[in-house]
Amino acid sequence: MTKKILVIEDEDQVRENILELLEAEGLLPIGAENGATGIDLAKANRPDLILCDVMMPGGDGYGVLSQLRQDSALAGIPFIFLTAKAAKADFRQGMELGADDYLTKPFTRSELLSAIATRLKKRAIVQESYHSELKQAKQQLNYWMHHDSLTGLPNRLSLREKFKQIKPTNSKDKKIIAILCIGLDRFSQINDNLGHAFGDLLLKAVAERIITSVTNFYSIIRCNADRFILILDNIEHKKDAIAVCEKLVHSFSQAFTLKNQEIFTTASIGVAIYPRDGSNIDQLLDRANKALFQSQQQGGNQYQFYSAVLSIGASDRVALQTSLHYALERKELHLYYQPKVNLATGQVMGAEALLRWHHPERGIIGPTRFIPIAEETGLIVPIGEWVLQNACQQIKKLHDIGFPYLRLAVNLSGRQFTQIDFRQKLVKILTATNLHPQYLELELTENILVENTEIAIRRLNALKALGLTIAIDDFGTGYSSLSYLQQFPFDVLKIDQCFIRNISENSPNAAITKAIIEMANNLNLKVIAEGIETKEELDFVCQYHCDIMQGYIFSPPLSAKEFKELLISGKSLSCVH
Ligand code: C2E
Ligand code: MG
Ligand code: MG
Numbered sequence: 001m002t003k004k005i006l007v008i009e010d011e012d013q014v015r016e017n018i019l020e021l022l023e024a025e026g027l028l029p030i031g032a033e034n035g036a037t038g039i040d041l042a043k044a045n046r047p048d049l050i051l052c053d054v055m056m057p058g059g060d061g062y063g064v065l066s067q068l069r070q071d072s073a074l075a076g077i078p079f080i081f082l083t084a085k086a087a088k089a090d091f092r093q094g095m096e097l098g099a100d101d102y103l104t105k106p107f108t109r110s111e112l113l114s115a116i117a118t119r120l121k122k123r124a125i126v127q128e129s130y131h132s133e134l135k136q137a138k139q140q141l142n143y144w145m146h147h148d149s150l151t152g153l154p155n156r157l158s159l160r161e162k163f164k165q166i167k168p169t170n171s172k173d174k175k176i177i178a179i180l181c182i183g184l185d186r187f188s189q190i191n192d193n194l195g196h197a198f199g200d201l202l203l204k205a206v207a208e209r210i211i212t213s214v215t216n217f218y219s220i221i222r223c224n225a226d227r228f229i230l231i232l233d234n235i236e237h238k239k240d241a242i243a244v245c246e247k248l249v250h251s252f253s254q255a256f257t258l259k260n261q262e263i264f265t266t267a268s269i270g271v272a273i274y275p276r277d278g279s280n281i282d283q284l285l286d287r288a289n290k291a292l293f294q295s296q297q298q299g300g301n302q303y304q305f306y307s308a309v310l311s312i313g314a315s316d317r318v319a320l321q322t323s324l325h326y327a328l329e330r331k332e333l334h335l336y337y338q339p340k341v342n343l344a345t346g347q348v349m350g351a352e353a354l355l356r357w358h359h360p361e362r363g364i365i366g367p368t369r370f371i372p373i374a375e376e377t378g379l380i381v382p383i384g385e386w387v388l389q390n391a392c393q394q395i396k397k398l399h400d401i402g403f404p405y406l407r408l409a410v411n412l413s414g415r416q417f418t419q420i421d422f423r424q425k426l427v428k429i430l431t432a433t434n435l436h437p438q439y440l441e442l443e444l445t446e447n448i449l450v451e452n453t454e455i456a457i458r459r460l461n462a463l464k465a466l467g468l469t470i471a472i473d474d475f476g477t478g479y480s481s482l483s484y485l486q487q488f489p490f491d492v493l494k495i496d497q498c499f500i501r502n503i504s505e506n507s508p509n510a511a512i513t514k515a516i517i518e519m520a521n522n523l524n525l526k527v528i529a530e531g532i533e534t535k536e537e538l539d540f541v542c543q544y545h546c547d548i549m550q551g552y553i554f555s556p557p558l559s560a561k562e563f564k565e566l567l568i569s570g571k572s573l574s575c576v577h
Contacts, residue, residue, distance in 0.1 A: 002028045003120060006047040008038035008064060009082065010056040014105075018051065018082075021109060027116075035059040039067055042074055049119055051112075054083035054090065065097045072545075076126075078119035082107070134518070141515035145481055148222040149508040150200055151207040156223050157481060159231075160450070163281040166233040167274070177274040178241035179281075180230040181288035182210065182248065185266045185300030187226035198258065202265065205256045213251035214244060227292075229285070238273065238305070245269050245303035252301070268295035269303035277306050282447055321373050323359065328386060332358050335390050336557035339566060340409070340528065340550045343542055346572040350407030352443070352550060353391035354557045355383075375415055384416040385425060392433040392440065394560050399439070403567050409441040409471065414448040423462055430466070437467035441492060445473045449488055460489050471528070475516070482519055493520045497531025497551075503540045510540065517544050538573075549573070 009015035022029040032038035054061040068074045080101040148155040168175045191199035219231040255262040270292025278284040287306040295304040337351035357365040374380040395408040449456040471492035520527045529541040532551030
């Protein structure tokens with residue numbers, strides 16, 4: 001590619017000569033007659049090299065260089081001073097600011113060209129090594145994201161891919177697949193009593209035991225903490241799955257010997273069968289988990305197949321479902337706002353709207369309890385509309401009292417997103433509240449999108465055409481890799497708090513988080529770190545150039561009134577950035 005060379009020189013004749021000379025060499029020269037224009041052109045054109053005069057009216061070349069060096073996108077561009085001044089002190093000043101070379105006028109054509117060639121070559125070497133590091137980081141990230149660092153087993157990210165591979169494409173295919181969710185009984189007690197290091201040893205030993213006890217090699221995945229998933233895809237009948245379950249439960253009857261200590265633990269299993277219990281992996285896992293929970297509730301050391309009546313706490317759910325019907329009209333739903341802070345400035349730049357249900361008898365109920373019920377019953381549609389309407393109204397009010405830059409993020413559930421007229425309703429709300437779409441961000445989780453990729457992309461584009469932004473929420477907790485999600489037109493990536501939790505320089509999470517941030521930057525996505533609770537976590541995300549943070553260390557979700565008070569108080573975050 002033709003190299004772009006920016007020439008900042010106030011003397012027209014000198015500048016024109018250099019431009020001509022460079023053009024004759026097949027380079028692409030750009031001329032600027034003063035420092036300020038030079039900086040603007042550097043930003044707009046990202047040249048491969050800059051030649052800059054030192055003495056210029058209205059700001060010298062040192063000022064230009066120090067400004068460029070502060071801009072991370074421009075700081076790496078080779079910079080050569082051209083000057084008539086040859087005093088040693090000037091030379092040092094330029095070099096200390098980070099100039100790459102210093103040519104004293106008058107210079108010959110070959111001096112100039114050789115200085116340019118040397119710098120371009122050096123830059124090419126640096127870029128090449130950067131690209132190969134990036135490639136390596138991508139490969140590593142891909143491996144880490146697909147494997148569990150403790151046991152070396154594939155993790156749940158691999159699960160979706162595996163399931164896609166084995167799921168029959170022909171509906172006439174009578175193949176069945178069993179998903180076994182294996183959990184250790186009372187594992188948390190072992191962890192608490194014997195320590196996490198011992199718990200980790202046990203988990204490794206458990207992984208080995210599962211592998212050796214299922215002789216026909218099936219896919220084994222470590223799902224999280226003490227959960228393992230086994231996929232049986234070469235079975236013909238439910239009884240084959242029963243045989244594997246019995247064998248597995250039995251295999252735990254022998255003690256584990258760890259650090260010369262014998263320890264007994266039992267395991268329980270929940271089973272869901274494709275296609276009977278579900279057609280997609282999310283549904284199957286959910287049901288296998290429910291069955292596992294049931295096994296453990298009944299004392300553990302056993303297995304259970306999912307059945308519809310298993311639904312946990314069914315009566316409680318029904319009661320909540322009934323009262324949720326009235327929650328909206330009884331004004332029991334409230335929106336809280338969790339501030340989001342720009343890490344470059346420390347200022348509050350917006351908020352995420354989060355639902356709370358003030359239940360008259362049960363007190364405050366969090367969204368993780370009632371949103372799934374609202375989803376199942378379809379109540380999420382009116383509730384979601386109410387959320388959008390209220391949140392937009394609230395932010396608009398804050399715009400009007402002196403915070404016109406505030407951005408609002410609203411969570412969107414699957415059912416809302418797939419509604420045919422969702423976009424239309426959204427436009428209506430934006431118009432009614434007079435909120436410009438550029439201040440609205442919709443947060444979606446990947447499970448909403450992966451079921452029907454094409455339609456999801458179309459819908460996202462239609463929403464984006466309104467001028468709003470789209471964020472992928474809880475990134476890293478699902479089953480898709482960033483390279484898969486890349487096909488969706490996101491603007492923002494929210495790294496889930498499970499990656500940030502207890503992060504320290506050397507933890508595997510730190511490596512994953514760094515790689516995610518780097519890749520997101522390459523894809524031009526803004527990165528939000530969620531759930532920052534400690535100073536260490538904050539320092540980490542600042543150091544690795546996350547754009548925005550959200551977390552208890554700055555503020556929990558606040559009522560509308562409290563959020564307004566926080567804004568008025570001017571509270572800000574001091575950060576290492
Ligand atoms: P989310 O969108 O990932 O929201 C972030 C959650 O993390 C919130 O939980 C927030 O209170 C919590 N959080 C923030 N900072 C910290 C921290 O430093 N430490 C810890 N431990 N937690 C922190 P919340 O409010 O319970 O919401 C849970 C989920 O419910 C949300 O996850 C979102 O998926 C869903 N949700 C909330 N409001 C709505 C809504 O209006 N519509 C829909 N569809 N879903 C909603
Ligand atoms: Mg969210
Ligand atoms: Mg989240």
